[in-house]
Amino acid sequence: MKEIKLFCPGTIANVSCGFDVLGLCLDTTGDEMIIRKVDTPGVKITKIVGQDLPLATEKNVAGVAVLAMLEKLNNTTDGFEIEIYKNIKPGSGIGSSAASSTGAVYGVNELLGKPFNNHDLIEFAMKGEELASGVPHADNVAPALLGGFTLVRSTTPLDVIKLNTPSLLYATVIHPQIEVKTADARQILKSKLRLKTAITQWGNIGALVSALYTEDYDLLSRSLHDEIVEPIRSILIPAFDKVKEECKNAGALGSGISGSGPSIFALSKGEETAHKVAEAMKAVYDKVGVSYDIHISKINDQGIKILES
Template sequence: MQKNAIKIFSPATIANVSCGFDVIGMALERPVDEIILRKSSHSGIRILNIHGARLSTRPDKNVVGVVLYTMLNQLPNIKYGLEVEIFKNIQPGSGIGSSAASAAGAAVGANLLLGDRFTTTELVKIAMEGERFASGIAHADNVAPAIMGGFTLVRSYHPLDLVELHVPKNLWATVLHPKIEIKTSEAREILKKKVLMSDAIKQWGNVGALIAGLYQENYELISRSLEDVIVEPVRSILIPSFYKLKMECKKAGALGGSISGSGPSVFMLSCGKAKAQYVAKCMDEIYAKLGIDYTIYVSPINSQGIQWEWITE
């Protein structure tokens, strides 16, 4: 069978994971973007249609197109082009890796269509160019877990060094997406350029303890470690009722949580599906009174990352 078309399922992701600003991310099982890529007799990239979001179909103005051009520029002898159809189930600006799902999905799908020529780390680097286009910064803490699955640690950017972390089997995420806009670039602008040494020490301790808690499947240690003393106090002012939400969710049994990416989504981690669903009910009760449209997702951690199926045509 000639493999000329492929359908990609690219997951939502949570970046920063509380204390892990710009270095720890994790993949969710839902929601998931879908991307169909086909080899084409026409040269270059053509984005045929985008469902579910108003985004440009010009390849040079779309994350998917930017990633595909980045890849094709590294493979100058390719004699055919690529056609793309995108189904956006992860809304742009949601804070759960919408641009990363597009970037990572395009990188993985094109690589498979073109003969599986790139390593995982190389694919992450290529997908990071999509993130650079979307937010101005080529960060990896969304695209890495989207591609690799589970929890990932970005140990270094120069050179890029990615570490897969253990995923406790009963860990679930509850995510609230308020339908307000927070641009990543603006959310970065309000961050302090310098931090106190005392705050840095607390943050380092929490990052180390969070990783230890994941490997030990020690949910109480995970709970104690989900504390961000550097970024959350600044960005939380952009999210209505953030601290009330966090406090009530912890009362409802959540281990803890924080802002997903640059927001506006807020995530809470729980031990077990039933607890995660109860936390979702708590979120619903709080936000139903605010007059803000919102969506709530309850999801296990996605240990597989991007999935795909070949299309027979």
């Protein structure tokens, strides 16, 4: 195999109560990437379409992730060219940097004959996240590589668990056309918590994981509550509270900030409800006067997909 074309999915990190530990993979939203093996050693980003991002390997999240993988292999002889077709805008809160990082390491791994499994690749993709946000978090790259819902129990050492995905679950995401950089969104968070707040959050995380396995949609709905991050970050997002209210009125199980924002996600039981939620989101933002994109997606239990090879 000399060339591979990939679908690199968008992701929702945190899923309300699981800051830096929970994430899920989207099915209809993502980038595309073409990676080819070439004779000249090293990694070269040859084309980026859709967004103005650096082509320099050391300044691009895809390049940094692949370099980390090749270093682990002590591979100084193979060469790769990468084309990135960006459909996910940086700063959107739906895993733009993770899509590039994971797609790059997944594709190069395939072209090298799969020296690593998908779980192993998380470590290298995290290097791209570190370049993008200053923190090597795994809550976006893990679901992109493993599919479905994932739980990051630990990053040192890396311990990621793929969770069950309820069969009727859909995500609706509205992306207001403003940018919230992950690094900036982290800076406004508090460094200390009240014990009572932490206990409430732990209860919601545990209940959410249980709800995914039992496919208890009512319990899932009660668990989609964030005591820690949402009250602070929501001030950066226009009409956030109104969107949450209207999503609930439209039948959503719950909603929250997607990643570091500004995107807002809602989870619903069934596609019909997910579309009703989308209309409710649109109605709010049409009045606000901020342009937006809407995504409706079943949860992608596979993760990255090979389109051509």
